[in-house]
Amino acid sequence: MKNKDLFTVTVGDISNDGQGIGRTDDGAVFFIPGALPGEVVKATLTRQCKNHALGELVEIVQHSPLRVTPPCHVFGKCGGCTLQHLSYAGQLEYKQKRVRDCISRIGGLDCDVLFPLPSQQQYHYRNKAAFPVKPQNGGVDIGLYAYRTHDVIDISDCIIQRPEIAIVMSQLRVWIAKRGVTAYDEATGEGLLRHVVLRTGLSGEIMLILVINGEDIPAADFLISLFKMALPQVRSIILNHNTQKTNVIMGDRNTVIMGRDFYFETIDGLEFKVGPGNFLQVNSTQTTALYNNLLKQAEIGPDDRVVDLFCGIGTISLLAARRAKHVTGGEISAQSIENARFNADLNGIENIDFYAGDAGAVLETLPDADIIIIDPPRKGLDQPLVQAIANRSPKKIVYVSCDPATFARDLKAFAALGYLSGTVQPIDMFPQTTHTEVIAVLKRQ
Numbered sequence: 001m002k003n004k005d006l007f008t009v010t011v012g013d014i015s016n017d018g019q020g021i022g023r024t025d026d027g028a029v030f031f032i033p034g035a036l037p038g039e040v041v042k043a044t045l046t047r048q049c050k051n052h053a054l055g056e057l058v059e060i061v062q063h064s065p066l067r068v069t070p071p072c073h074v075f076g077k078c079g080g081c082t083l084q085h086l087s088y089a090g091q092l093e094y095k096q097k098r099v100r101d102c103i104s105r106i107g108g109l110d111c112d113v114l115f116p117l118p119s120q121q122q123y124h125y126r127n128k129a130a131f132p133v134k135p136q137n138g139g140v141d142i143g144l145y146a147y148r149t150h151d152v153i154d155i156s157d158c159i160i161q162r163p164e165i166a167i168v169m170s171q172l173r174v175w176i177a178k179r180g181v182t183a184y185d186e187a188t189g190e191g192l193l194r195h196v197v198l199r200t201g202l203s204g205e206i207m208l209i210l211v212i213n214g215e216d217i218p219a220a221d222f223l224i225s226l227f228k229m230a231l232p233q234v235r236s237i238i239l240n241h242n243t244q245k246t247n248v249i250m251g252d253r254n255t256v257i258m259g260r261d262f263y264f265e266t267i268d269g270l271e272f273k274v275g276p277g278n279f280l281q282v283n284s285t286q287t288t289a290l291y292n293n294l295l296k297q298a299e300i301g302p303d304d305r306v307v308d309l310f311c312g313i314g315t316i317s318l319l320a321a322r323r324a325k326h327v328t329g330g331e332i333s334a335q336s337i338e339n340a341r342f343n344a345d346l347n348g349i350e351n352i353d354f355y356a357g358d359a360g361a362v363l364e365t366l367p368d369a370d371i372i373i374i375d376p377p378r379k380g381l382d383q384p385l386v387q388a389i390a391n392r393s394p395k396k397i398v399y400v401s402c403d404p405a406t407f408a409r410d411l412k413a414f415a416a417l418g419y420l421s422g423t424v425q426p427i428d429m430f431p432q433t434t435h436t437e438v439i440a441v442l443k444r445q
Contacts, residue, residue, distance in 0.1 A: 001028075005045045006058065011035045014094055016405070018082025018434050020057075030055045033147070034076060036064040036086060066090035071123070072159050079147040081160060081432040092116045092428060095436040099404045099426045107408035109415060116426035116436060117293065120285045125431065127265075127284045129161045130249055131169075131196040135183040140176050142169060142196060150186065150247075160432055162200055164231060168208065171226045172196060179219040189245045192217065197240070197250065199274070200233075201265040202284050207236040209276050211250055213243055217257075224258045235259045238276055250277055262339075268292065270318055270347050273339050279312045281437075283429045290400075290427050290437060291319050297425070297441045298371060298398045300324045307369040307394075309359045310376050314340030314352075316400075320373065321352045328369070329354045330362030360385050363392065373398045380406030383413060390417040397442040402429075407438050418444050 001007065009022035009030050020035025029052040035041045040062035043055035060067075070076070070084035083091050092115065100113040119125060134141045134152040143155040157166035175181065176193070184191040195211035208227070210217065217223070217239060227234040236259035242251030254261060254276055265272045265280060268288045274280055281287040294316065300306060300323040308317040311329030313336050321327040321344075329352065331337050337356040344352050355362050359376075363385075372394045374381065380403065381389075389397060397419055401407035404426075411421060421440035429437045 001045050001048075001053070003045055003047070006042060007045065007055070008040065008042050008061065009035075009055070011037050011039045011041060013037055014083075014086075014434070016098065016434055028053065032057050033082075034085060035060075036067055036090075038062075038064040038066075064090075074144075074153050074155060077146055078144045078153050078155075079149070080144050080158075082147075082434055084432050088118070088122050088431065091431065092118055094434070095426055095428060098434070099424060099436065099438055102404040102408040103411065103424065105408075106405055107412040107415070109408070109411055109420075111411075111421055111440070112423045114423055114425045116428045117286075117289055119283060119428045119431045120289075121283075122431040123159050124162060125283045125285065126161050127200050127280070128282050129158065129165065129196075129198045131155075131198075133183045133193045133195060135185055135191060140173075140181070140183040140193070142172065161198070162206075164200075164206065164233060165198065167231045168196075168198060168206070168227075168234070171223075171230050175219065175223045175226060179222060181218060184213050186245075186247075189213070194242060195249050197276075199263065199276070199280075201263050201274070203264065203266070204233050205236075205263045206231070206234045207238065207259075207263050207276065208234050209238045209240050209250075209254075211240045211242050215241065215255075220257050227258075236261065236263065240276065267315055268319060270343075272313055272315060272318075272343050273346065274313060275335060275339055278333075278336055278339060280315070281429060286427065286429050287315075290429065290439075291316060293425060293427065294373075294398060294400060294439050295319060295323065297439060298373070298396065300371060304370040305367070306371045306373065307363070307366055307392075308373045308375075309363065309389075310374060311340060311354065312336050312375075314343045314354065316373055316375060317352060317354070318343060318347060318349050321349050324371075325351065327352045328366055330359055330366075331356060332358055360388050363388050368392060369394050371396045371398060373400070375400040378403045378406065380410050381413075386410060386413045387417065390414065390419060393444070395443070399440050399442060401438050402435065404436065404438055407440075411440065411442070414442050420445050 011020040011022040019031040042059040047054040141154040182191040184194040197209035199207040239255040317329035419442040
């Protein structure tokens with residue numbers, strides 16, 4: 001086949017980035033964005049790869065009963081949501097299957113994968129947004145990256161973010177236009193405004209972070225006045241200084257130009273101080289469901305000593321401390337540990353300690369634990385840390401992950417050391433996307 005050739009394919013699965021996977025009658029494998037399992041589609045060839053080809057959807061000959069009309073006008077262009085054309089029930093079925101496939105194919109294990117816990121909100125659920133800013137035809141685009149590119153799709157709002165996003169965007173555009181604010185150009189390293197980051201809690205308070213390639217912004221007073229008039233929920237405006245030529249969004253320094261450098265979030269009755277760069281689950285209403293399920297599975301008793309690696313600002317640690325004899329949290333970010341200690345004092349929880357440092361180094365200095373909780377970044381654990389955790393011989397290892405593939409890989413490593421899981425619980429923290437959170441409790445066999 002040549003590029004632009006038309007072909008017909010039957011779709012049988014969805015890839016981990018939301019593309020339909022189908023085979024032609026002669027066995028050729030195609031990845032087609034927008035196609036769903038159970039559909040017969042016509043598509044054109046766009047690219048030949050080693051073991052498969054890419055196609056562009058032209059016509060749906062046979063529709064899936066799970067297909068719905070995407071409510072977002074940039075769906076299919078934006079690289080964020082990739083499952084808006086699939087009903088929510090279909091999304092949950094897909095996520096259960098993906099977790100099961102990862103555990104079987106990557107982990108080589110036979111675990112019972114439960115049906116995902118659904119999110120209370122399928123839209124407007126995110127408490128954090130990062131919008132890149134790019135120069136465009138003498139003006140500025142603010143939006144989201146197009147699928148698999150760094151091209152910015154200019155948007156006025158985002159339906160998985162808070163509705164107030166539209167007001168934030170409009171006020172920023174007024175400031176940019178009237179005060180001649182320049183956008184950062186990745187190619188040249190020139191221009192001021194790189195990203196617009198928004199964080200918010202259940203209270204509705206909004207923290208606005210402007211990531212800039214410099215030290216100051218023009219007309220800060222004018223910008224502040226715009227938000228005070230149009231959106232008083234914006235309680236903080238912070239400049240984050242990132243002058244490096246990098247794809248990393250935020251730099252290491254912040255300057256507060258309005259309000260304070262934190263906000264408070266409530267999780268299951270506890271209050272947490274959250275800073276600009278602190279990790280927090282992005283789905284506020286689902287976070288309590290995630291942690292309650294974790295604690296229920298962990299079955300922490302009043303005599304248990306718990307270690308929480310990758311503890312961040314202490315969310316899981318403090319919730320666990322209400323059940324345990326003692327909890328120790330470890331986290332590489334010193335600023336997160338500072339906030340974790342503040343949060344312990346804020347909530348009057350005393351049977352807890354926090355240490356800053358690499359997870360492996362922290363683990364070496366701690367006493368034995370009955371239960372070790374791990375909630376690592378997407379890349380998962382390295383083999384030495386898996387070994388170090390198993391060497392401490394805890395009764396249970398509670399593993400929380402946002403990536404089923406690295407989760408399955410690490411489950412295989414723990415299984416080789418004698419720690420196995422009977423069940424895995426997916427939790428849908430990210431509706432309209434292919435991402436899912438997973439929890440498993442590993443016990444020594």
